[in-house]
Amino acid sequence: MSADRERRLRDLAVRQDGLATTRQLVERGWSPDAVERAVRRGRFLRLHRGVVLAGPGPVTARVRGRAALLAVGDDAALDRGWAAWHLGFGPFTGGPVTVATAVRGRRSRDGVAVRCVRRLDPPEVLHVDGLRVTSPERTICDLAASVGPAALERLVDQALVARRVTPEDLRRHLGRHGGTRGVPALRAMLAAHRGATRSELERMFRQLWARSQLPAYEANARVAGITVDALWPEHRVVVELDSRGFHDAVPTRAEADRRRSSRLAASGYLVVRVGARRVREEPVALIAELALILGRASTRGGVP
16 A cells, blocks of 8 residues: 555656645555654645645645645646746746636635736636646736836737747737736737837837837838848848847857848848947937838838
């Protein structure tokens, strides 16, 4: 019996990151007293009431997330910041594990912040590496109620770049959930959104351009088989932002930039390269130059 019990425990621990509930252990031949003795002797580590770490290994963020889900119930899902992190478009912020559930009466506990929601429909929950998390659309909408405009824009940008959502996905979600708290902020952000940015420089340029009241551009648009940072299709003008970070991931950056510019020029586009220093230190002069370029392109039928 003991050998069989240990085998069942190992099988369970492998599937659940070393975790087990008291109920699961009882179903596999452990008495409640045996579980308590294992905790007292240090073999099991109690993480929450009814949840223990029964296998070897550290208490990682993933273990904490699964332990919270086991403690709250099968209907629960990681939400807000913890969901964004598991979905790959939010930073890990630490703190209590945030969990949503549509079952009333569930309570927060040490290390777990439980939020009882009116609805948590099946399309709003998915599995990421075996963990239930709220969908990207639901996660972003929930966070929109508690973060500022800049943080919300950054969050949406990261979700778009990670290909977790599209603007159309978010708009459809807003259409189905018009009464939730984060809807007004997310709707306003999407109304002004021009495409995902991939770096802090791109966000700086977007903010600078928004203040200029000049014609809007398309961010990260495809031109001649190339993704460009900013495109004015009617003017056939492209701005490439030379930032350290994203673009420096290309080993032969200078040669790659020359090839990109050559291909764009061959397709009839004027390419303007803009560095971070100009955006930060010479914004007025930069805007004036670009306004002049766009004005000339407009009067010449899109050919600068």
